[in-house]
Amino acid sequence: MSEARARVVTLLTDFGEGTYVPSVKGVLLRLAPDAVLVDITHSVPPGAIGSAAHLLKHTAPCFPPGTIHLAVVDPSVGTGRLALIAEAGGFFFVGPDNGIFGEVLRGGSPRAWRIEQGEWLPPRICPTFHGRDLFAPAAAGLARGENPERFGVPTGVETLVPSPIRPPAKTADRLMGEVVWVDRFGNLLTNLDRSLIEDWAGGAPYRARVGATSIDARVHTFLDAGAGCLVLLFGSWETLEIAVPMGNASRRLGVAAGEPVIVERIHGA
Amino acid sequence: MSEARARVVTLLTDFGEGTYVPSVKGVLLRLAPDAVLVDITHSVPPGAIGSAAHLLKHTAPCFPPGTIHLAVVDPSVGTGRLALIAEAGGFFFVGPDNGIFGEVLRGGSPRAWRIEQGEWLPPRICPTFHGRDLFAPAAAGLARGENPERFGVPTGVETLVPSPIRPPAKTADRLMGEVVWVDRFGNLLTNLDRSLIEDWAGGAPYRARVGATSIDARVHTFLDAGAGCLVLLFGSWETLEIAVPMGNASRRLGVAAGEPVIVERIHGA
Amino acid sequence: MSEARARVVTLLTDFGEGTYVPSVKGVLLRLAPDAVLVDITHSVPPGAIGSAAHLLKHTAPCFPPGTIHLAVVDPSVGTGRLALIAEAGGFFFVGPDNGIFGEVLRGGSPRAWRIEQGEWLPPRICPTFHGRDLFAPAAAGLARGENPERFGVPTGVETLVPSPIRPPAKTADRLMGEVVWVDRFGNLLTNLDRSLIEDWAGGAPYRARVGATSIDARVHTFLDAGAGCLVLLFGSWETLEIAVPMGNASRRLGVAAGEPVIVERIHGA
Numbered sequence: 001m002s003e004a005r006a007r008v009v010t011l012l013t014d015f016g017e018g019t020y021v022p023s024v025k026g027v028l029l030r031l032a033p034d035a036v037l038v039d040i041t042h043s044v045p046p047g048a049i050g051s052a053a054h055l056l057k058h059t060a061p062c063f064p065p066g067t068i069h070l071a072v073v074d075p076s077v078g079t080g081r082l083a084l085i086a087e088a089g090g091f092f093f094v095g096p097d098n099g100i101f102g103e104v105l106r107g108g109s110p111r112a113w114r115i116e117q118g119e120w121l122p123p124r125i126c127p128t129f130h131g132r133d134l135f136a137p138a139a140a141g142l143a144r145g146e147n148p149e150r151f152g153v154p155t156g157v158e159t160l161v162p163s164p165i166r167p168p169a170k171t172a173d174r175l176m177g178e179v180v181w182v183d184r185f186g187n188l189l190t191n192l193d194r195s196l197i198e199d200w201a202g203g204a205p206y207r208a209r210v211g212a213t214s215i216d217a218r219v220h221t222f223l224d225a226g227a228g229c230l231v232l233l234f235g236s237w238e239t240l241e242i243a244v245p246m247g248n249a250s251r252r253l254g255v256a257a258g259e260p261v262i263v264e265r266i267h268g269a
Numbered sequence: 270m271s272e273a274r275a276r277v278v279t280l281l282t283d284f285g286e287g288t289y290v291p292s293v294k295g296v297l298l299r300l301a302p303d304a305v306l307v308d309i310t311h312s313v314p315p316g317a318i319g320s321a322a323h324l325l326k327h328t329a330p331c332f333p334p335g336t337i338h339l340a341v342v343d344p345s346v347g348t349g350r351l352a353l354i355a356e357a358g359g360f361f362f363v364g365p366d367n368g369i370f371g372e373v374l375r376g377g378s379p380r381a382w383r384i385e386q387g388e389w390l391p392p393r394i395c396p397t398f399h400g401r402d403l404f405a406p407a408a409a410g411l412a413r414g415e416n417p418e419r420f421g422v423p424t425g426v427e428t429l430v431p432s433p434i435r436p437p438a439k440t441a442d443r444l445m446g447e448v449v450w451v452d453r454f455g456n457l458l459t460n461l462d463r464s465l466i467e468d469w470a471g472g473a474p475y476r477a478r479v480g481a482t483s484i485d486a487r488v489h490t491f492l493d494a495g496a497g498c499l500v501l502l503f504g505s506w507e508t509l510e511i512a513v514p515m516g517n518a519s520r521r522l523g524v525a526a527g528e529p530v531i532v533e534r535i536h537g538a
Numbered sequence: 539m540s541e542a543r544a545r546v547v548t549l550l551t552d553f554g555e556g557t558y559v560p561s562v563k564g565v566l567l568r569l570a571p572d573a574v575l576v577d578i579t580h581s582v583p584p585g586a587i588g589s590a591a592h593l594l595k596h597t598a599p600c601f602p603p604g605t606i607h608l609a610v611v612d613p614s615v616g617t618g619r620l621a622l623i624a625e626a627g628g629f630f631f632v633g634p635d636n637g638i639f640g641e642v643l644r645g646g647s648p649r650a651w652r653i654e655q656g657e658w659l660p661p662r663i664c665p666t667f668h669g670r671d672l673f674a675p676a677a678a679g680l681a682r683g684e685n686p687e688r689f690g691v692p693t694g695v696e697t698l699v700p701s702p703i704r705p706p707a708k709t710a711d712r713l714m715g716e717v718v719w720v721d722r723f724g725n726l727l728t729n730l731d732r733s734l735i736e737d738w739a740g741g742a743p744y745r746a747r748v749g750a751t752s753i754d755a756r757v758h759t760f761l762d763a764g765a766g767c768l769v770l771l772f773g774s775w776e777t778l779e780i781a782v783p784m785g786n787a788s789r790r791l792g793v794a795a796g797e798p799v800i801v802e803r804i805h806g807a
């Protein structure tokens with residue numbers, strides 16, 4: 001029966017190893033015994049809301065409709081910042097109102113609720129651990145199929161803290177983006193979408209520049225150009241990547257997340 | 270039907286990455302297909318029974334009643350040390366008798382069974398891997414709802430190896446505890462409970478001393494005193510923490526787990 | 539009802555932290571909502587097919603019959619290398635045809651299917667992420683109980699890329715193997731099976747040599763010889779291990795995976 005189907009709850013935090021993550025999971029399973037828990041990651045750099053927003057943007061849509069994404073990178077825990085439930089694209093999101101959901105709430109007719117305390121909460125809420133005492137109980141309620149109205153009051157999406165990720169800038173001559181993630185293979189993932197680049201280029205040749213290095217070799221998949229070459233490709237999320245197949249572009253170029261990436265036309269070829 | 274509800278089995282080890290943890294999980298799922306497995310952590314420092322006891326104390330109670338906590342930090346595996354099942358506060362615990370359960374068995378009318386070999390065990394028990402061959406089958410049996418008597422014989426809790434964690438010491442002038450965990454944000458978590466400190470202080474002002482540094486700024490949550498300040502607060506388990514919000518107290522002070530922490534009165538203020 | 543029993547899907551990759559692993563999990567749960575997902579590890583060194591083959595050999599057999607092992611260490615993703623489903627010993631295996639399944643397909647009457655594109659696939663397959671777009675949908679289909687024929691065509695097991703792990707060599711005087719894994723405790727796990735060594739030794743004394751060091755102290759479990767001693771034992775998979783109980787053999791000897799290990803007779807004792 002489909003109504004007996006377990007609801008997926010994902011967890012994305014900067015908590016690392018220790019007591020924090022299993023405490024949140026214990027509360028979720030106590031309040032929603034049929035929830036299926038899936039880790040996105042707990043290795044977001046401490047307080048890095050932009051990294052979390054980026055990871056969530058790319059992974060959240062892979063999950064089953066109705067999945068509840070619990071995301072807690074929350075350096076301002078216990079202060080006046082709002083606590084949120086949001087819904088967009090068939091998914092729920094639960095966490096602090098600090099921009100962490102700024103990317104996933106861009107499309108899909110988003111709705112939002114400001115979490116308010118009520119009888120559904122534990123008797124004592126620790127001001128340093130809303131993940132366990134506030135967000136986990138709200139996420140568990142959604143996993144049980146309860147209505148967001150039970151946990152909060154509707155609030156306008158336009159009043160929420162926006163994503164901290166700067167969108168790429170565009171001129172006639174260049175696109176200016178940045179490295180948003182370095183994966184385990186040293187590939188540099190950028191915030192420059194294939195559609196943005198192709199619309200801008202209009203079929204003309206282009207290259208990418210990061211630091212002092214220009215790259216114009218474009219490939220379809222990693223080994224098309226042979227091991228050890230510095231190449232451009234559109235990767236797993238249709239965004240521009242800079243890679244060294246069987247090598248490590250991040251180490252080769254000395255580049256980390258945050259580094260500017262310029263795409264520019266190749267003139268007089 | 271509630272009797273069909275899956276039983277949660279948590280795993281806490283010092284096994285790290287590799288074949289050990291998935292082997293234990295494979296055995297658990299083969300013998301108890303409906304068990305829900307949750308990692309506490311597998312990054313306990315090798316052989317650090319005290320760290321494991323501390324982590325278990327704070328996370329075990331968050332889980333649903335009936336949860337089976339499988340904890341294997343077991344440097345003496347295969348020697349004469351006993352193998353245990355214990356029950357306290359509505360939870361089961363399975364692992365070596367080496368003090369790892371010394372904290373969680375302090376309250377809640379604990380009971381214990383010494384695991385004995387029987388027909389429920391695999392035909393060959395590897396002397397270096399009781400986690401897979403002895404503890405996992407016992408935990409799986411409990412997850413299927415079987416009685417601890419099937420796997421062992423009752424033993425007095427008072428005969429078990431005690432917790433290796435020293436309790437704090439108290440004089441009229443000072444409380445002496447220690448840093449028991451450094452979290453990912455560099456916060457120093459101590460073994461000094463709020464109730465212990467407040468009973469001792471009786472409302473008078475106090476400060477904490479760690480190494481050569483005294484801290485007397487007390488806050489409710491991290492950002493109350495502003496980013497970069499060294500502060501005291503009662504954290505997620507109502508124990509004293511030393512923190513640098515948006516910074517890292519462990520790095521600032523050069524302090525790791527095991528460092529003594531002294532709480533003393535502020536005289537002549 | 540046994541037919542409603544959830545099917546286990548394990549995941550073994552070199553993806554590390556980030557978006558890749560949770561994306562694969564999201565797809566699996568979307569297409570097979572009752573699958574039970576278990577991580578083997580995602581910390582295989584990038585591109586290390588031999589390490590993955592070794593880990594899979596030791597952990598796969600612990601899982602319930604019918605488990606689907608999804609293993610993606612795939613430096614040639616998107617090129618001409620084949621994509622596989624295989625079956626051996628009651629388990630399914632899904633991943634690239636690059637030797638990663640070379641060890642697990644040695645016994646148990648293996649069968650194999652070459653994955654071919656069909657209507658079961660997503661509309662767009664990213665050439666850099668077959669884990670998400672090709673292997674996860676095939677594994678999800680198997681987890682739903684579908685037949686491998688739905689996803690591919692039978693292919694001869696003898697045509698598959700063999701395991702990259704060299705088998706040990708044997709002369710009258712010595713056995714020559716290697717360190718295949720260093721565990722978290724610094725124990726050196728070799729590819730020398732107890733049965734191979736005992737058949738060769740025929741009851742006569744032997745020692746192991748790694749680098750410039752000879753070891754002849756043989757123990758049953760770690761602490762039999764006391765903390766800090768360099769010892770030989772047959773470990774959790776009945777293979778020769780070199781260990782320093784309460785110490786770290788890898789650091790003591792300066793030895794990593796890949797180092798040759800020689801077993802030789804002790805003459806004139």
